[in-house]
Amino acid sequence: MVGQTPSLTTFLKSLKQNDIETSIELFISLLKRRQIKNSRPCAIATTHLLLRVVAEPKRKWDAQKLIDRVGHVGRRLVAAQPREMAVGNIVRRVLGVIREVAERDEDSLTDSEFSGSASPITGEFKQRPGLPTRFSEFSPLHGAAAMPHNMHSGRPGTADSMNVEFGGTPQRPGLMSSNASYAGQGPSGTSLFSILQHPQGRSPLATPPTGTQSPAMGPSPSRRTTGGEANEKLDIKAEVIDGIKELQDELDVVDSQIAESALDHIHSNEIVLTHTSSQTVQKFLLTAARKRKFTLFHAEAYPNNHEATHATILNGAQGEEEDSDERWKPLTSLGITVILIPDSAVFALMSRINKVILAPHAVLANGSLLAAAGASTIALAAKTHHVPVVVLSGVYKLSPVYPFDTDELIEYGDPSKVVPFEEAEFMNKVDIVNPLYDWVDCDLVDLYITNLGGHAPSYLYRIVADHYRLEDVDLNAKQDVAVKKG
Amino acid sequence: MATPRPSSSDDDAFNIVATYRRVLAEDPDLTMPVAAIESLIVGLANTPSTTVSETLDLVSKLTAQLKSGISNPISLSAGTDLFQQYLISNLQRARGDFDQARNHLVQNGRLFVERAKAARETIAGFGKHFVRDGNTVLTNGGSRVVGALLRNAAESSNGSGRGSIRFRVIYVVSHSTTGNSVEESETAANIAALRERDIPVAEIPPTAIAYCMDMVTSCFVGAEGVVENGGIVNRLGTYQMASLAKAARKPFYVVSESHKFVRLYPLGQYDLGIEQNIVDFRTAKGSERGKKEAASDEGVADMEGEGVRSGSGSCTPGDEVDYTPPRLISGIITEGGVLLPSAVSEELIKIWF
Numbered sequence: 001m002v003g004q005t006p007s008l009t010t011f012l013k014s015l016k017q018n019d020i021e022t023s024i025e026l027f028i029s030l031l032k033r034r035q036i037k038n039s040r041p042c043a044i045a046t047t048h049l050l051l052r053v054v055a056e057p058k059r060k061w062d063a064q065k066l067i068d069r070v071g072h073v074g075r076r077l078v079a080a081q082p083r084e085m086a087v088g089n090i091v092r093r094v095l096g097v098i099r100e101v102a103e104r105d106e107d108s109l110t111d112s113e114f115s116g117s118a119s120p121i122t123g124e125f126k127q128r129p130g131l132p133t134r135f136s137e138f139s140p141l142h143g144a145a146a147m148p149h150n151m152h153s154g155r156p157g158t159a160d161s162m163n164v165e166f167g168g169t170p171q172r173p174g175l176m177s178s179n180a181s182y183a184g185q186g187p188s189g190t191s192l193f194s195i196l197q198h199p200q201g202r203s204p205l206a207t208p209p210t211g212t213q214s215p216a217m218g219p220s221p222s223r224r225t226t227g228g229e230a231n232e233k234l235d236i237k238a239e240v241i242d243g244i245k246e247l248q249d250e251l252d253v254v255d256s257q258i259a260e261s262a263l264d265h266i267h268s269n270e271i272v273l274t275h276t277s278s279q280t281v282q283k284f285l286l287t288a289a290r291k292r293k294f295t296l297f298h299a300e301a302y303p304n305n306h307e308a309t310h311a312t313i314l315n316g317a318q319g320e321e322e323d324s325d326e327r328w329k330p331l332t333s334l335g336i337t338v339i340l341i342p343d344s345a346v347f348a349l350m351s352r353i354n355k356v357i358l359a360p361h362a363v364l365a366n367g368s369l370l371a372a373a374g375a376s377t378i379a380l381a382a383k384t385h386h387v388p389v390v391v392l393s394g395v396y397k398l399s400p401v402y403p404f405d406t407d408e409l410i411e412y413g414d415p416s417k418v419v420p421f422e423e424a425e426f427m428n429k430v431d432i433v434n435p436l437y438d439w440v441d442c443d444l445v446d447l448y449i450t451n452l453g454g455h456a457p458s459y460l461y462r463i464v465a466d467h468y469r470l471e472d473v474d475l476n477a478k479q480d481v482a483v484k485k486g
Numbered sequence: 487m488a489t490p491r492p493s494s495s496d497d498d499a500f501n502i503v504a505t506y507r508r509v510l511a512e513d514p515d516l517t518m519p520v521a522a523i524e525s526l527i528v529g530l531a532n533t534p535s536t537t538v539s540e541t542l543d544l545v546s547k548l549t550a551q552l553k554s555g556i557s558n559p560i561s562l563s564a565g566t567d568l569f570q571q572y573l574i575s576n577l578q579r580a581r582g583d584f585d586q587a588r589n590h591l592v593q594n595g596r597l598f599v600e601r602a603k604a605a606r607e608t609i610a611g612f613g614k615h616f617v618r619d620g621n622t623v624l625t626n627g628g629s630r631v632v633g634a635l636l637r638n639a640a641e642s643s644n645g646s647g648r649g650s651i652r653f654r655v656i657y658v659v660s661h662s663t664t665g666n667s668v669e670e671s672e673t674a675a676n677i678a679a680l681r682e683r684d685i686p687v688a689e690i691p692p693t694a695i696a697y698c699m700d701m702v703t704s705c706f707v708g709a710e711g712v713v714e715n716g717g718i719v720n721r722l723g724t725y726q727m728a729s730l731a732k733a734a735r736k737p738f739y740v741v742s743e744s745h746k747f748v749r750l751y752p753l754g755q756y757d758l759g760i761e762q763n764i765v766d767f768r769t770a771k772g773s774e775r776g777k778k779e780a781a782s783d784e785g786v787a788d789m790e791g792e793g794v795r796s797g798s799g800s801c802t803p804g805d806e807v808d809y810t811p812p813r814l815i816s817g818i819i820t821e822g823g824v825l826l827p828s829a830v831s832e833e834l835i836k837i838w839f
Contacts, residue, residue: 194821366816404618458826
């Protein structure tokens with residue numbers, strides 16, 4: 001990495017040479033210096049790093065050790081840059097993978113006492129992972145064969161707000177089952193039965209009745225079709241590595257999957273407004289532009305992202321690799337009229353706009369989101385003019401964090417972008433702030449499109465519940481307990 | 487114990503309504519659903535049954551008695567429903583183990599109560615996330631779990647006893663002339679406990695909510711029952727507070743243990759299935775309601791085991807409830823985390839289907 005600015009690419013290259021502890025430290029410092037920033041690079045770097053951690057040579061993991069190790073590394077990463085929520089999300093996903101593997105392991109080894117994820121919180125929590133939630137088996141996210149895929153399109157909120165019709169998309173079922181999104185085994189969340197459960201361990205009584213589903217359809221073997229391994233002791237390390245690789249695959253294809261629904265949302269001769277130079281949005285619009293003609297208003301996101309936005313409009317979005325010069329075709333080359341506007345013109349133009357498409361920095365559990373500064377203005381203007389707001393977000397941006405205090409989620413950037421330091425006199429007289437993000441409340445958003453399809457904001461909690469384990473939601477809670485114990 | 491068949495005369499052997507009232511009175515910390523579960527367990531223990539269907543039959547009979555004996559059975563029906571579903575799902579599976587399953591229930595009544603209380607403590611632990619420095623919190627008192635949450639927020643610090651979060655509380659206190667003394671003393675105790683912890687507390691009448699709303703950062707209320715669509719049934723005045731909070735764009739949080747989730751889908755205020763004498767149209771000749779009741783209530787009166795009902799089918803003053811629709815609620819804080827109102831139905835689906 002001599003002579004090169006450190007970035008995601010150099011970090012990924014260095015991973016192969018450095019030992020694990022050095023890599024962790026390097027990533028932490030890159031995060032702190034914001035040399036790796038934004039959700040996708042953070043998510044990619046985190047998966048690669050955790051893969052290295054899990055695959056540490058000459059280490060034999062049992063589940064608990066692995067959870068502790070990943071949790072420990074994860075906490076350090078999250079502490080380095082708590083506002084990059086993608087890091088925490090990936091850590092939680094990986095922890096979820098480990099827990100799932102551990103539980104499958106235990107399932108196959110008869111009903112030995114459940115120790116894989118001794119939850120520190122209360123006794124009753126301990127039993128929860130064992131309680132299969134039957135609903136989540138039915139959940140579209142599981143892509144179980146028994147599930148009619150039409151259910152997915154039938155979200156009333158979704159359909160109403162946007163007139164979406166996914167049902168007909170022929171490739172969807174295949175997608176769902178193969179590489180939709182690697183969700184862990186449906187976490188049980190809270191069961192209302194929790195106060196009544198049998199107190200000692202997992203009792204056979206403590207499982208809900210088998211209704212339409214046979215017990216064989218249980219959570220363990222159905223999800224990953226690796227075959228007849230259920231009876232032997234699983235190699236946790238290999239399984240977890242597979243899981244992380246699936247996560248990486250998901251990150252690779254997330255934009256294409258989101259873009260697949262583009263034609264359902266962008267109609268001919270529509271006027272669409274977007275903001276910042278998001279790859280996801282560009283891909284989405286490019287997909288639509290191949291078939292349809294529409295007009296795009298592009299708010300430039302001054303002062304933090306305007307250069308990238310201009311470059312995107314002029315030369316097309318940057319490709320997958322951050323540093324490569326390879327770019328996608330610009331929208332204009334496909335005959336799309338693109339109109340660049342300053343952020344301040346958003347309200348004035350909103351009455352002409354048919355649809356607003358936003359890309360978030362992070363999506364929070366209650367359906368609200370963080371996006372580049374200016375997004376809140378756009379969303380409020382859209383609300384005022386009753387223009388639908390569509391948010392394109394990979395599931396990896398979806399965080400189980402509840403926004404207790406929205407102010408502390410906002411990050412402030414370099415004020416010299418607003419007023420350059422040359423104007424020292426100016427600087428002396430006024431305070432200059434440059435918030436990087438805006439918080440957008442959930443009732444300003446009409447639809448989320450993730451790699452799983454379209455969802456109403458009020459449905460996001462379900463996706464959160466399907467992807468993150470209850471035990472992992474608060475990464476720091478565990479630390480408190482550990483500190484108390486130690 | 488006297489009658490093995492829970493058919494005709496088990497009223498003589500076991501009075502579920504009286505048991506329920508006793509259980510509730512004995513432990514002021516108990517919520518209504520848990521008290522209902524407790525009474526059903528006592529009923530189960532007192533009446534031997536040997537088959538699954540017999541047990542289920544007994545429980546549903548007792549439940550029906552209990553519901554008809556209490557003027558506002560919404561909250562307790564959360565407990566009875568939960569218990570019934572739990573029985574159905576467990577007893578039917580445990581074919582060989584019927585006695586064991588039954589004994590487990592009968593012997594662990596105390597444990598359920600402890601768990602229910604632990605749930606409250608868990609919820610209280612979320613307090614420090616919701617209440618921040620400089621916040622002003624509005625609550626309408628009477629709820630134990632809100633009290634616990636605020637106390638926890640007041641105490642949350644590095645174990646030094648005195649809290650590190652500086653916040654203020656506005657308590658809506660209704661000094662009704664008819665006086666529900668239990669509720670009022672509870673509110674008073676909550677206020678005293680907060681003041682004890684150096685938290686400034688203001689008491690305001692319900693008429694002042696709108697006046698205060700601008701200085702409020704968030705509202706917290708308890709719930710008697712959380713209904714299927716994510717709305718709540720709670721003390722009269724909650725709906726109005728929620729509406730005002732919404733109008734002022736302040737977050738309105740419901741704090742409730744998940745065992746209060748009840749399978750009820752009210753379409754409006756007058757669809758709760760309980761009789762409330764809140765709107766009483768009168769002419770010089772007297773109340774309009776009185777006439778109607780005299781005509782329609784006779785049939786119902788026979789079905790009730792005994793005249794334990796307070797008043798003629800209507801709630802006593804101070805006990806009235808209203809329904810707060812889900813669109814006014816920002817989040818429901820349960821022991822499992824913060825739920826959106828839309829997540830409630832799923833929790834219910836999990837146990838019912």
